[in-house]
Amino acid sequence: MKKHTIKDIAEIAGVSKGTVDRVIHKRGKVSAKALEKVNAVLNEIDYKPNLLARSLKNTKEYHICVIMPDYKEDSFWLPCFEGIQEAIGEFSAFGIFIEPFFFNTNEVKTFIDVNKKVLELSPNAVLLTPLFYKETIEIVNNYATSNIIVSKFNNQLETENTQNFVGQDLFKSGRIAASLMEIIIPKNSNIAIIHIDEDFNNAIHMQQKEKGFRSYFFELPNSSYQITTYGSKNADLKNKIKYILNISRNLKGIFVTTSKTYRVAEFTKEENIKIIGYDLLDENIRYLKENRINFLIHQNPKKQVFLGLTYLVEHLLFGKEIPAKSLLPIDIINAENLDSYLE
Structure with missing residues (x-):
């Protein structure tokens, strides 16, 4: 739908831009005839004045x-x-x-x-x-x-x-991922945290997610989950996954701290491993629908x-x-509620 300017409305109504401005913002005097013309045009085009423009009092760029x-x-x-x-x-x-x-x-x-x-x-x-x-x-x-x-x-x-x-809140999102993981894997299993591509020591977002994830399991009473952290470049991920599977026979869950969760799902197809990661990328969505990824945390x-x-x-x-801070909701997505998040 075309966004009509004040100039457009003035030309259609056959009045000046100043007249249109006074009608829209309800200020100053306007003749009954001009008012009728402008309102007829406004009703025809279903014009809705922009509140931001109405409040604008300067022309500085x-x-x-x-x-x-x-x-x-x-x-x-x-x-x-x-x-x-x-x-x-x-x-x-x-x-x-x-x-x-x-x-x-x-x-x-x-x-x-x-x-x-x-x-x-x-x-x-x-x-x-x-x-x-x-x-x-x-x-x-x-x-x-x-x-x-x-x-x-x-x-x-x-x-x-x-x-x-x-x-x-990335720390809390890590804790939420951990609480989901606890639900879907057997008690006291092995869990892998995988950071992909970035330098962990210089990446606060990865650190906060891992801290939150580990803190949840640390606070669980009488638990002995073994959590191991791995870092990998995307290009080397296939070999890294193979290595992880070989050394961890009781591996039941993987937490991926980035949006490249689909890459882990791709290389664990034959394994009964639960996967939790981040973001509604097309590749992640495909594996979520196939239940190869169990949960995604949507960062919007x-x-x-x-x-x-x-x-x-x-x-x-x-x-x-x-x-100072605007924290968005931490949305948990699975195959059942996915459609409501897709535009």
């Missing part, structure tokens, strides 16, 4: 940069890019220029380089994924020195000089980005305070 992993290399990030596109469509008419920048999750140098590029652009605000802990600390401090507002999404990094985090990446951008936009336009 603002630049927001979004820094995130390249969705062409990892499909988990595609919904984030879609969230950016949705925000551009929502806010560009109000003087908000939103510009995405991408880095490679396997190459920390690309993260450093893209942030240097953004810093040189001197935007009003930055929304970033702080995937690399050590590098992010310095980068955020550089933005603060230049009076650039910084918000974070997806990865909860506790650091000064940032305004907001939008995402999930599209909503994370859109909400993070909305907070920045409302702050820049209206001076609205940005909340």
Whole structure:
């Protein structure tokens, strides 16, 4: 459906733009004849005034940069890019220029380089994924020195000089994964935690998920579950899975801390092993439907980005305070409720 502007409505009704503006916002005097013409057009096109536009009191332009992993290399990030596109469509008419920048999750140098590029652009605000802990600390401090507002999404990094985090409580999501695992595997089985592709020592999101998972089992009374952590590059995962299966005869459950859960399911097809992981990627959905993946934790990446951008936009336009933390629900998906989460 076409979004009609005030200019469009004025031309159709045969009145001035000022007249249309006064009718829509109910301010100033308008003749009865002009009022009738404008209302007829508004009713015909089912016009709904944008509340954000109604409140807008300045014409200053603002630049927001979004820094995130390249969705062409990892499909988990595609919904984030879609969230950016949705925000551009929502806010560009109000003087908000939103510009995405991408880095490679396997190459920390690309993260450093893209942030240097953004810093040189001197935007009003930055929304970033702080995937690399050590590098992010310095980068955020550089933005603060230049009076650039910084918000974070997806990865909860506790650091000064940032305004907001939008995402999930990753420690709790790990505990939820553990509670599900306890239900679906035999008592006191062996469990593997698998981190895929990223440097665990510099990846806070993996650390928090594992800490939450282990804390749940640690607090269980009279339990002797054996939990072992493994890291693997995606390219080496087949051999790593083979190795894990050989050394752990009583392995009954695998917790994957990233969206590449489908890769583990792919290499354990012949085994009676329960798998819990993250995110509604097409490949994960296929294995979930086949009951090769038992549960997925949905992180809602599209909503994370859109909400993070909305907070920045409302702050820049209206001076609205940005909340320090916005935690999204931790949704548990299985084959039975999957359809309700698919658009």
